Amino acid sequence: MGLCSMASALFLLVGVVPLALAGGHDYGAALSKSILFFEAQRSGYLPGNQRVKWRGNSGLYDGKANGVDLVGGYYDAGDNVKFGLPMAFTVTMMSWSILEYGNQMGASGELGHAMDAVKWGTDYLIKAHPQPHVLYGEVGDGNTDHYCWQRPEDMTTSRYAYRVDQNNPGSDLAGETAAAMAAASIVFRHANPAYSRELLTHAGQLFDFADKYRGKYDSSITVAQKYYRSVSGYADELLWAAAWMYKATNNEYYLDYLGENGDALGGTGWAMTEFGWDVKYAGVQTLVAKFLMGGKAGNHAPVFGKYQEKAESFMCSCLGKSSQNVQKTPGASDPNLLTGAIVGGPDAYDNFADHRDNYEQTEPATYNNAPLLGVLSRLHGGHGGYNQLLPVEVRVAKPIAAQPKPNPVKETPFAAPVAIEQKPTTSWVANGKTYYRYSAIVTNKSGKTIKNLNLSVSKLYGPLWGLTKSPSGSYSFPTWVSSLPAGKSMEFVYIHAASPAQVSLSSYTLA
Known part of the structure; x- marks a missing residue:
C-alpha cells in the first residue's frame, strides 16, 4: 500500500475536512469486502460463521514447541508467518476506524463483522502475552516459508515461535501491542466490559514492559529483520502507546508521559510525510492534537501545541500544500478468490507489474486494509460533520510559504543521458550460500524522453524482474x-x- 493511501486513511480517520462524495462508487460494498478479507487471513480454528468457505483450520500447533498456546491470529500477507508488529498495528487501526466511524459501520450492517475482526486479533495478542515481561512476536520462519509455496492448511515449514523479554527487549513490538490492546479495550467497553478490562490490563503491562526494558524488537527477534525491520526504532511506539493508554484510561500518568517525553522521543520534532506499521509519529501527533483541542492538555499545552503543529504539517502534506508532500501516484485465474484484498500498488514512479512473483507490488496485506475500514465507512455514510468526537471547531492549518524552486543544474554537453545506481536491499543464507536482492534505479538525466532503451547486464547469476530480455541477450523496457x-x-x-x-x-533514442 502506498504512503499516500495510508496517509489518506489517517487523514480521514481524524475527520478534519468535509467530504465531497463522488457518485457511482459503491463504498458500502468496498467496506464489506475489505472486512471480509480479514476472514481469509485467519489462522487457527475457524468458527462456524466463517464466510470465506475455501479456508480451513491451520496452524493448530503454533506455540507447542515453545510450551505456549499461540493458535489463532492473522497471517499478515501472502505467506504463512504470523508477524506480531504488523498484526498489532492492524488491530490498532481497525479499532481506530471503529471508534471514529462505528455509527456508519453500524448503518451499513458491518459493525459486528468489524468488531469480530478486531477480536480475532486481540484474542491472539492475549495469548502472545503470557507474562508481564514476555511477548511472542513471530510464529514461523520467513526464510523457509518463502521457499515453499503452500496453503496454510497444508504447510510443513517451521512453526517455531520467537519472543521478547526483559533480557531481549522489544519496545516497538510491546508498545504497538499495548496500543492495539488499549484501542480495542475502548471498542469493547460497552459490548463486553469484562473483555475490555482484560485488554486494558494487558495494555498497561505491555506499556510498562516497553518503557522499562528498552530496545528494538528486531535486535532480539533477528529473523524478522528481512521482513519487518524496525527502521524508525521504538521511540514513536512508546509515544503511540502512551497516547492510546490515555485515551483508554484518562490516567494523567500517560498524559504527563506525552508532555514530558515529546521532545526526547521525537514526537514534537519530526514533521512526517508518512504513516504506517513502522512509523507512528503522524498518528501520535494527531491523537495528541485532539487531546489539546478537547481541552485535555493541562499543564502540557505548550508541548502539545508542538505536536499539533506537526499534525497540521502532516495534513497539509496530504493535501499537497506543504513544502514536502506525501508522495502520490495516479493509480493503477486463481482457484481461491481473495475478496477485498488491497495490494501494495505502484512504485514511486507509478510503474506497476501485475505478476505473481512481484510480491512487493501485488501482495495484499492486513495492514493495507485496516486503515481503510474507517475511510470506507465515512465515504459510505456521507458527510456527518467535521469531527464526530470533539464538539469544537478544527483549526485551519497555518499556510506554509511556498519554497522557491532551486535553479536547475545545467548538465555538461557530454553528461551521460542515463544514470544507473545499484544497491543491495536485503540478504539471506540458504544451503550455505548468501543471496542478495539488488535494486537498480535507472534515471533519465537528459532533457528529452528516452525510447528504445537497451541495457547490457552481465555477470548476472539469478532471476531478474522489471526488464524484458530480448533474444540477443540485451534488456529493454518492461x-x-x-x-x-x-x-x-x-x-x-x-x-x-x-x-x-x-x-x-x-x-537508446531521444524523442
Whole structure:
C-alpha cells in the first residue's frame, strides 16, 4: 500500500475536512469486502460463521514447541508467518476506524463483522502475552516459508515461535501491542466490559514492559529483520502507546508521559510525510492534537501545541500544500478468490507489474486494509460533520510559504543521458550460500524522453524482474513501460549470490 493511501486513511480517520462524495462508487460494498478479507487471513480454528468457505483450520500447533498456546491470529500477507508488529498495528487501526466511524459501520450492517475482526486479533495478542515481561512476536520462519509455496492448511515449514523479554527487549513490538490492546479495550467497553478490562490490563503491562526494558524488537527477534525491520526504532511506539493508554484510561500518568517525553522521543520534532506499521509519529501527533483541542492538555499545552503543529504539517502534506508532500501516484485465474484484498500498488514512479512473483507490488496485506475500514465507512455514510468526537471547531492549518524552486543544474554537453545506481536491499543464507536482492534505479538525466532503451547486464547469476530480455541477450523496457520521460526513473531488481551485476547502457533514442 502506498504512503499516500495510508496517509489518506489517517487523514480521514481524524475527520478534519468535509467530504465531497463522488457518485457511482459503491463504498458500502468496498467496506464489506475489505472486512471480509480479514476472514481469509485467519489462522487457527475457524468458527462456524466463517464466510470465506475455501479456508480451513491451520496452524493448530503454533506455540507447542515453545510450551505456549499461540493458535489463532492473522497471517499478515501472502505467506504463512504470523508477524506480531504488523498484526498489532492492524488491530490498532481497525479499532481506530471503529471508534471514529462505528455509527456508519453500524448503518451499513458491518459493525459486528468489524468488531469480530478486531477480536480475532486481540484474542491472539492475549495469548502472545503470557507474562508481564514476555511477548511472542513471530510464529514461523520467513526464510523457509518463502521457499515453499503452500496453503496454510497444508504447510510443513517451521512453526517455531520467537519472543521478547526483559533480557531481549522489544519496545516497538510491546508498545504497538499495548496500543492495539488499549484501542480495542475502548471498542469493547460497552459490548463486553469484562473483555475490555482484560485488554486494558494487558495494555498497561505491555506499556510498562516497553518503557522499562528498552530496545528494538528486531535486535532480539533477528529473523524478522528481512521482513519487518524496525527502521524508525521504538521511540514513536512508546509515544503511540502512551497516547492510546490515555485515551483508554484518562490516567494523567500517560498524559504527563506525552508532555514530558515529546521532545526526547521525537514526537514534537519530526514533521512526517508518512504513516504506517513502522512509523507512528503522524498518528501520535494527531491523537495528541485532539487531546489539546478537547481541552485535555493541562499543564502540557505548550508541548502539545508542538505536536499539533506537526499534525497540521502532516495534513497539509496530504493535501499537497506543504513544502514536502506525501508522495502520490495516479493509480493503477486463481482457484481461491481473495475478496477485498488491497495490494501494495505502484512504485514511486507509478510503474506497476501485475505478476505473481512481484510480491512487493501485488501482495495484499492486513495492514493495507485496516486503515481503510474507517475511510470506507465515512465515504459510505456521507458527510456527518467535521469531527464526530470533539464538539469544537478544527483549526485551519497555518499556510506554509511556498519554497522557491532551486535553479536547475545545467548538465555538461557530454553528461551521460542515463544514470544507473545499484544497491543491495536485503540478504539471506540458504544451503550455505548468501543471496542478495539488488535494486537498480535507472534515471533519465537528459532533457528529452528516452525510447528504445537497451541495457547490457552481465555477470548476472539469478532471476531478474522489471526488464524484458530480448533474444540477443540485451534488456529493454518492461512490457508496461514504453518510454522514460526526462527526469523520471524506473526500477528493476534481481537476486543472486554474488557482487552486483554489471549494468551498462547499450543504446537508446531521444524523442
